[in-house]
Amino acid sequence: MNNQQQQHKKTMDRVQKGLDRRYRQERHFKWLGLGAIMLGLVFVSFLFITIISNGYTAFQQTYVKLDVFYDPEMIAPIGETDPELLSRANYGGLIKASMRQMFPDVTNRREKKVLYGLISSGATYEIRDAVMNNPELIGTKQEVWVVADDDFDMLIKGHIDLRLPESDRRIKDNQLAWIHDLQEQDRVEKRFNTTFFTAGDSREPELSGIKGAAYGSFFTLLICLTLAFPVGVAAAVYLEEFAPKNRWTDIIEVNINNLAAVPSIVFGLLGLAVFINFFGLPRSVPLVGGLVLALMTLPTIIIASRAALKSVPPSIREAALGVGASPMQTITHHVVPLALPGMLTGTIIGMAQALGETAPLLMIGMVAFIVDVPGSVMDPSAVLPVQIYLWADSPERAFVERTSAAIMILLAFLISMNLLAVWLRKKFERRW
Incomplete structure (x- = not known):
């Protein structure tokens, strides 16, 4: 009887050891699965955080306020307001004249070109559309908010490191001074970027949309x-x-x-x-x-x-x-x-x-x-x-x-x- 009890006890000990080992393996497998899930969530979270941190600023766009004089000599020199003639007028010249008026100290031809580059090329079409929709603007002076260039926009959004030397930056020191003057005059602001949702593709980032x-x-x-x-x-x-x-x-x-x-x-x-x-x-x-x-x-x-x-x-x-x-x-x-x-x-x-x-x-x-x-x-x-x-x-x-x-x-x-x-x-x- 004692031998049977001892044999039974040994058998139960072996069974218990086997159960303990199996439960231990199951716990290890459970923690391994949870660890794999957590690791996957970490990588997915990192992916989403990276995408959102890089992309949320695209839903805003920098605009600049200009005092545009709709010069009849540049738009309709002979007083003709035919839509075809109005569409071919020199609206870029109106923007350049406004920029020269705000910065009269800029006289060098090369600096003028850099100054004009602060404004997006799409501003020309905005001015043209305004005149096409309302020819009565000709001969008047209006405050107009136009789209800033992409480098200007990146600076305002904090994507350009100003600690870098001038040669390593897309924004030069003279442009920084001009942008600072515009900000001092409350001529710079960020708005919701409707262009991103209402425009097609473009070579200019600030004009491109989906x-x-x-x-x-x-x-x-x-x-x-x-x-x-x-x-x-x-x-x-x-x-x-x-x-x-x-x-x-x-x-x-x-x-x-x-x-x-x-x-x-x-x-x-x-x-x-x-x-x-x-x-x-x-x-x-x-x-x-x-x-x-x-x-x-x-x-x-x-x-x-x-x-x-x-x-x-x-x-x-x-x-x-x-x-x-x-x-x-x-x-x-x-x-x-x-x-x-x-x-x-x-x-x-x-x-x-x-x-x-x-x-x-x-x-x-x-x-x-x-x-x-x-x-x-x-x-x-x-x-x-x-x-x-x-x-x-x-x-x-x-x-x-x-x-x-x-x-x-x-x-x-x-x-x-x-x-x-x-x-x-x-x-x-x-x-x-």
């Missing part, structure tokens, strides 16, 4: 959704509900799963070879971009739609067939409506993936510098990711903040689309 790229992204995603959603849902319904289970359908399923993992640039090469070289469609238009992104998004939509169809209980199909519904009526009236929330969720996630794609669009020429805002799917345009790519390649410091600001806008769209997908799933999901 409107053209945003419209291009909208038209591209519209084409992508119009083609990918019905085709993807129809393919999923056929494969899941009607296709016979044989070797050919197995091959199709394997290829769909493989296409979901194909690098996106391959779809760009396909679009370049088929849609542009073979069919002769124009480069850099949302139509071709939407076609390419539709091909790229189709596997994601098909896989998500099939998963949604599988989640519908067989009893729904059996009940519909039992009351006399045809197989097609069963699918269209009962199965697909119940699976639609999952299909929409997969589609939105696929659209979010398409919104952030750059590589396939670079292959079809949507990397071109395009100033005009597109008005249709056949107008040349850029998209937000490509616009970010173009700005990131520019050397000016002002484009750095606009790059980060555009990334913030793109991330806001992506997060919104993912939140919409989560909301749709929670709202329409049924538990069986």
